[in-house]
Structure formats: C-alpha cells, structure tokens
Amino acid sequence: MELDSRKLQILRAIVDEYILSASPVGSKSLSQNSKWSSATIRNEMADLETLGYLAQPHTSAGRIPSEKAYRLYVDQMMQHAHLSDDESKLLYGYFREHVHGVDAVLRETAKALSEITHYTAVVMMPDIGVNRLRHLQLIPLTTGKALAVVVTDAGVSQNTVIDVPADIGSEELDRISKSITARFQDCRMSTVSSSLVRELGGELSRRADFVESLLSALCNGQTRDRRMVELSGATNMLEYPEYSDVNKAKTFLATVEQKDDMYRMLKKASNMEFTVTIGSENEQEGFQDCSVVTASYRVNGTPVGSFGVIGPTRMDYARVLSILKNVQNNLSTVLQSFLKEE
Amino acid sequence: MELDSRKLQILRAIVDEYILSASPVGSKSLSQNSKWSSATIRNEMADLETLGYLAQPHTSAGRIPSEKAYRLYVDQMMQHAHLSDDESKLLYGYFREHVHGVDAVLRETAKALSEITHYTAVVMMPDIGVNRLRHLQLIPLTTGKALAVVVTDAGVSQNTVIDVPADIGSEELDRISKSITARFQDCRMSTVSSSLVRELGGELSRRADFVESLLSALCNGQTRDRRMVELSGATNMLEYPEYSDVNKAKTFLATVEQKDDMYRMLKKASNMEFTVTIGSENEQEGFQDCSVVTASYRVNGTPVGSFGVIGPTRMDYARVLSILKNVQNNLSTVLQSFLKEE
DNA sequence: GATTAGCACTCGAACAAACGGAGTGCTAAA
DNA sequence: TTTAGCACTCCGTTTGTTCGAGTGCTAATC
Numbered sequence: 095m096e097l098d099s100r101k102l103q104i105l106r107a108i109v110d111e112y113i114l115s116a117s118p119v120g121s122k123s124l125s126q127n128s129k130w131s132s133a134t135i136r137n138e139m140a141d142l143e144t145l146g147y148l149a150q151p152h153t154s155a156g157r158i159p160s161e162k163a164y165r166l167y168v169d170q171m172m173q174h175a176h177l178s179d180d181e182s183k184l185l186y187g188y189f190r191e192h193v194h195g196v197d198a199v200l201r202e203t204a205k206a207l208s209e210i211t212h213y214t215a216v217v218m219m220p221d222i223g224v225n226r227l228r229h230l231q232l233i234p235l236t237t238g239k240a241l242a243v244v245v246t247d248a249g250v251s252q253n254t255v256i257d258v259p260a261d262i263g264s265e266e267l268d269r270i271s272k273s274i275t276a277r278f279q280d281c282r283m284s285t286v287s288s289s290l291v292r293e294l295g296g297e298l299s300r301r302a303d304f305v306e307s308l309l310s311a312l313c314n315g316q317t318r319d320r321r322m323v324e325l326s327g328a329t330n331m332l333e334y335p336e337y338s339d340v341n342k343a344k345t346f347l348a349t350v351e352q353k354d355d356m357y358r359m360l361k362k363a364s365n366m367e368f369t370v371t372i373g374s375e376n377e378q379e380g381f382q383d384c385s386v387v388t389a390s391y392r393v394n395g396t397p398v399g400s401f402g403v404i405g406p407t408r409m410d411y412a413r414v415l416s417i418l419k420n421v422q423n424n425l426s427t428v429l430q431s432f433l434k435e436e
Numbered sequence: 437m438e439l440d441s442r443k444l445q446i447l448r449a450i451v452d453e454y455i456l457s458a459s460p461v462g463s464k465s466l467s468q469n470s471k472w473s474s475a476t477i478r479n480e481m482a483d484l485e486t487l488g489y490l491a492q493p494h495t496s497a498g499r500i501p502s503e504k505a506y507r508l509y510v511d512q513m514m515q516h517a518h519l520s521d522d523e524s525k526l527l528y529g530y531f532r533e534h535v536h537g538v539d540a541v542l543r544e545t546a547k548a549l550s551e552i553t554h555y556t557a558v559v560m561m562p563d564i565g566v567n568r569l570r571h572l573q574l575i576p577l578t579t580g581k582a583l584a585v586v587v588t589d590a591g592v593s594q595n596t597v598i599d600v601p602a603d604i605g606s607e608e609l610d611r612i613s614k615s616i617t618a619r620f621q622d623c624r625m626s627t628v629s630s631s632l633v634r635e636l637g638g639e640l641s642r643r644a645d646f647v648e649s650l651l652s653a654l655c656n657g658q659t660r661d662r663r664m665v666e667l668s669g670a671t672n673m674l675e676y677p678e679y680s681d682v683n684k685a686k687t688f689l690a691t692v693e694q695k696d697d698m699y700r701m702l703k704k705a706s707n708m709e710f711t712v713t714i715g716s717e718n719e720q721e722g723f724q725d726c727s728v729v730t731a732s733y734r735v736n737g738t739p740v741g742s743f744g745v746i747g748p749t750r751m752d753y754a755r756v757l758s759i760l761k762n763v764q765n766n767l768s769t770v771l772q773s774f775l776k777e778e
Numbered sequence: 779g780a781t782t783a784g785c786a787c788t789c790g791a792a793c794a795a796a797c798g799g800a801g802t803g804c805t806a807a808a
Numbered sequence: 809t810t811t812a813g814c815a816c817t818c819c820g821t822t823t824g825t826t827c828g829a830g831t832g833c834t835a836a837t838c
Contacts, residue, residue, distance in 0.1 A: 118800095118801090120800065120801050120802085121801075121802080122800075122801070123800090123801095130810085130811090131810070131811050131812080132801095132811085132812095133803095133810075133811050133812070133813090134809090134810060134811070136801090136802070136803075137803095137810090139802095140802090140803080150801095150802090151819095152817085152818060152819070153801085153802070153803095153816095153817055153818060153819095154799095154800070154801045154802055154816085154817045154818045154819075155800080155801065155802090155818080155819075156800080156801065156802095198597075228576075228577075229575055229576060229606075231573055231575050231585075233571055233573050233585055233587055234570075234571060234587075235570075235587060241585065241587065243573070243575055243583065243585055243595070245575055245576075245577060245583065253585070253595065255540075264571075329686055329689045329690065329693070332682050332685065332686045332689075333686075337682065338682050339682075340674050340679065340680050340681075340682060340685060343674065343682060343685065344671055344674045344675075347671045347674075348671065351671075460830090462829065462830050462831085463830075463831080464829070464830070465829090465830095472781085472782090473781070473782050473783080474782090474830095475781075475782050475783070475784090475832095476780090476781060476782070478830090478831065478832075479781090479832095481831095482831090482832080492830095492831090493790095494788085494789060494790075495787095495788055495789060495830085495831070495832095496787085496788045496789045496790080496829075496830045496831055497789075497790080497829085497830065497831090498829080498830065498831095779838105780837100780838085781836105781837080781838075782835100782836085782837075782838090783834105783835090783836075783837085784833105784834085784835085784836095785832105785833090785834090785835105786831105786832095786833090787830100787831080787832085787833105788829105788830085788831075788832105789828105789829095789830090789831100790827105790828095790829095790830105791826105791827090791828090791829105792825100792826085792827085792828105793824100793825085793826080793827100794823100794824085794825080794826100795822100795823085795824080795825100796821100796822085796823080796824095797820100797821085797822080797823095798819105798820095798821085798822100799818105799819090799820095799821105800817105800818095800819090801816100801817085801818090801819100802815100802816080802817075802818100803814105803815095803816085803817100804813105804814090804815090804816105805812105805813090805814090806811100806812090806813090806814105807810105807811085807812080807813095808809100808810080808811075808812090
C-alpha cells in the first residue's frame, strides 16, 4: 500500500514534532497546526501504525516514529535545511584558525561538529595507504631504537618507534632515510613493499632485513595505533532525555570509545559521499537507539577518510546533513592547502 | 578536644564501612562487630558529630564521614593496604607489554590505573623543560612548512608544525637541524633559548630570525598542545551511586575533560611524592565531591610529571595509594629503560 | 561514673490508592 | 469522507500509609 499525500504530510509532521519534543505526538496537538481534525488524524495515525511507520508506547499515548519512518523521512521527505550565515561563519572559523597540520585540523573538525550539532562527533584520520610518500626520516633514540617519521602528500602520519640493529649509527640512519625517500618518493604507501628492497644496491641491501621490517612496520604501524579516530562531544548525549538513565549513557559512552569499532565504521563509510544509518541498522550493540550520519573527505580527489555525527534516532537529520556537507567543503579546502605545491 | 582511642576506632569503623557501602552507617549495624553496644556508639557518634567528623543526612539516618574525617583517616588512621600477588602481577603486565616510547607507556599507565582502581585516572605527560635535548630534526612538509621533531633524554616530544622561510630547501633544513643538535645537545630544553643564536656563526646566524622563532616554538610548543594529559576511565564513575544522577555525572565528566585544568593540577602535584586532596580541598568546581590522589614520577632522579586517580570522596584511599606506589615504581623502571646509554 | 537496656519518636523509602489529563477507538451525524 | 462526541485507557503525580532503621534521652546496671 502506497502512502497518499495526506499520510505523508501527517507522518512528516509527526517526525518533525518528535525530533523537537522527544515525547509521543498526539492527534489533538497535531491538529492545531493542520487543516484536518484530530479524528481524521487519528484515523490516519492508526493506518500508519499498521503500516509500521508509527508505534505507540502504550494504549493511550501519542505515537512515535519507527525506524521505518525515519528511513522514509531521510530518503524522501526531509526538507533541506539551510545553515544561517552565522552558523556557516562559525563553522568556517574553526578551520580558519587551527591549521597546524592534518591531525590538528581533523581534531578541530571533530570539535566543531560536536559543538555545532550538540551531538557526538567522530572523525577518522586519513587512511595512509592511498597517499604518496614524501619523506621518511629515521631519528636515533637510544641504542637499538629509532623514531620513524613519515610525511605523505596528505601530511604527517603518526610516528612510530622501531627497533634497529644495535650497530647502526646516527649517520647511517640518515643515509638510509635518504635512500628510501629517494626510492619510494611519490609511491603510494600501500605499495611501499619490502619486495623491492633487494633490488636496491649498496647500503640498503646490506641492511635488507632491517629495512624490510621497517617498511612493513610503516605500512601496518598505523593500524596498531589507537588514535586513529578523533572523538568529541561524547557527553553531549547526556543532555537528551533518551540518556537520562545512567546505564544507557554508560552503554553509549562505552560504545563510542571503542576506537577500533568506530574506525571500522568510518572506514566503511569512507567510500560513500554520505551515509545515514538509523537505529538497528547500526552494527554496534550500543547504537541501537542512535543514528549515525557520515560524510567522506578527499585528498587529491581520492576519498581517504570520513567523519560523522552520532545522535539519538530522533536527531535533526536535515540540519546534521547540511552541517556535514558544509564541513566536507571546508575540510577539502583546508586539506588541499597542505598540498600547495602539488 | 582530643579524640580518645575509642572515638578513633569508631570513626575508623564508620569510614571503612561507608567506603564500602556508600550509605549512612548506623549505630546498630556498627555494634554488630564491635565490643560496644549500640547506645555507647550512639553517644560517641553524637560527640563525633559535634566535633565535625560526622554528618547526618537527616535526623533518623545513620552518619556519614565528613571531609575532616577523611582527612584524619588518610593522615593517621589508614592501614596500609597490601596488593595481592595477582594484582601486582597484573599491574606489572601493563608495563611489560607496551613499551613503544614514553607516550605509549604513559597512556598505558592511565589505562592500567583506571582499570585496576575502577576510578578515573589522569596522567601528565612529562614536562619537557627539565629534559635534555638529544636530537632535533626538521622535516620538510610543503613550501613554507616543516615538521620539527624533538628527541630528549626522556624520549620523544610531540612534534610541531612550524613555518619556515619559503626559500629554505630540504638540505638546508637538514644542516640547520644538525647545527642546532650539535650546539644544544644535552642542554635542558628550558635553556634552549634564542639568546644564544646570534653567537653562532655561519648559516645559523644568517637564518637568525627563523631559528629564533623555531626555538621559542619548541619551548612553548608543548603548552599549546592539548594532549598533555592522558585520561582514562572517566566513565567508571558512572558505576557509583554518587553519580546515578546524570547531571552530576555530566559535571564530573566536563571537569575531567578540561585538560588544561587537569594539567595544572598534576603539574602542581609533581613536586610531591604523593598528594591526597579531599572534596572541597580541590580547586575544581566539579571535584567538590571527589578526592584526587596523585603520585609523581621521575626521570634521572628529577621529577618530571605526575599521575593520579580521581574518585568519590569515599574512595578506598589505602588501596589507591598502594596501587599508586606500585605504579610509581614500575613507571620509573620502564622510563629508565628508555635511557639505557645514559 | 561509665555502660547499656528500653522506649518514644523521626524520617525516608516503598507501596497503594486516587486523580487528572492527554490520548485513543468507535459510532453516528454532517 | 470528514468530524463531533463519547466512553474508555493508561500514565504520571499526588496523597496516604506502613515499615524499618535509626536517633536521643532516661533510668537501670555494672
């Protein structure tokens, strides 16, 4: 059965109202701002309920939208929100001020998102694999240890502490750094593979074992690191009546702090321009009453990561989506500015 | 008026009991495991209340310890807790496994503390000022930008993105790195001051302006960074009845996430071997119902930072203190291992 | 004189009954 | 097809009521 125009209008009104109030919407209050009487609306509501778009917490309560309703709302009914000038200026300000490298920008992005939406924001650090090597520098720490710093066209990766043979000196580390940089410059990080090492002559091949383990550490190093997801505003959720129960809040916070899971979620979403995942569509246990809206970001045209907003299922999808779109633009501009001489 | 032995014993029993149960302690339940009758205990309790060691939530309730009582308890009455072998092995395990640099160790410390105590843990990254420069490396990023990586005898600092004159090339950055490293090797970071730059000849003095701004960026860079405090287990507090109210929880979480404040708190505490700060003795608004217990850690004999546990005022002080002591030992051993060749 | 048994009293937590209101479904009239 | 009207439902809140753990005080006991 198709939804006729009136049903759609009523459903939208219910969703809009519920997003604002978080409490079940009744026919009487709806009929105030509507051309239909409460009785008509009641009848339609009953239909919408049997069709699975509405649910009733208990017999004599109003209706609340089901996930199916949100899905329909997001896919077809939502009006595009328009950010006010103030808001987009505010948003722009976050990116204007803190431009000390990719990491800082993405941290700032998370902060901006959570502060402006009042929901929780997660930002995935760019996937290093698709980026091209600019510079590798090994820095001696102590005997047997060195710090490997990798610069790519997308900025700086986390640096990694690696083991080095005890007999390697500061100068040799320097020479190895230069050789590798020269050899792999502008290669994608994912292709910086140890298989090529033995082809190289001279010092590098003498240190083949070391260099191999070094390169594999660089490629995999990132996954070991827990800081690949920037989280902000987790406690914003405590504002919402959905989380007035401490246990629910705790479950949510625990979920959102599983950086591995968050990373997997965002990584998956980075292929898509935007995604909206509602309630039980989420894989995470703790997000069954949440929706996640994500957007991807690109560097040099390649999608390298994504960021998103997590809120209650009754989140203001229209507003969140336009904010994400805005941030997406700002972000690609700023990231591009790190690559001027490309 | 001095507290006689019986008053002390009763007070200690009340504190011990309240730490466990979080609910007011009555005379009857106390008299179960005591040589005195409930009436006697009642009389003593009345005295202790007028002396300010106990408080009564309402007329016909038991008594709860005041901050004054906790203070006395911590200073004089507390029995030293003894960690079980299992526990100290568990604790040791945290340090055994993750030794990829100072940062990682301190992150692991925070995690270990929060998981073992079930309270919230904060760890301050070491204060770089007192450490000695080992190595400085400037790595070209894009035209006009470079990454400065500083290695000290305590390990790696955060790296900083800096502006460089547009006409500086990769090789020149390298030479400048080497010059500065040579000149300031083994100087305390706080004394790496730009005043000395002009004394130097050659390339360095030609680039005097740049080098000056570089060095000041290095000394101050750390304070700009928000990651100087590692936080773990903030949501542990939601377990305790003190925080079953979402608003209280929110206030606490907001406070603990003020990394600047946490840093200031820990920095102040790093001069002391241990500190115990109870309830309103805390400066932070949000810690009026909390206690903070800290310990300092040293590198090469110099205290460079501190770490602590934040819990409700009725925290298990004895246990926390022995855990902190244990961690303090582990930590200095591990940090020392980064400085082998000293 | 110190301790304790006994007693009347207090107050909160927990449970139950009563009430009001917002909402519903259904029926019959417009 | 829409809507006014009505009986009904059920939640949230308020109002009692009871129960129990606790208290202070007094008088008896050690």
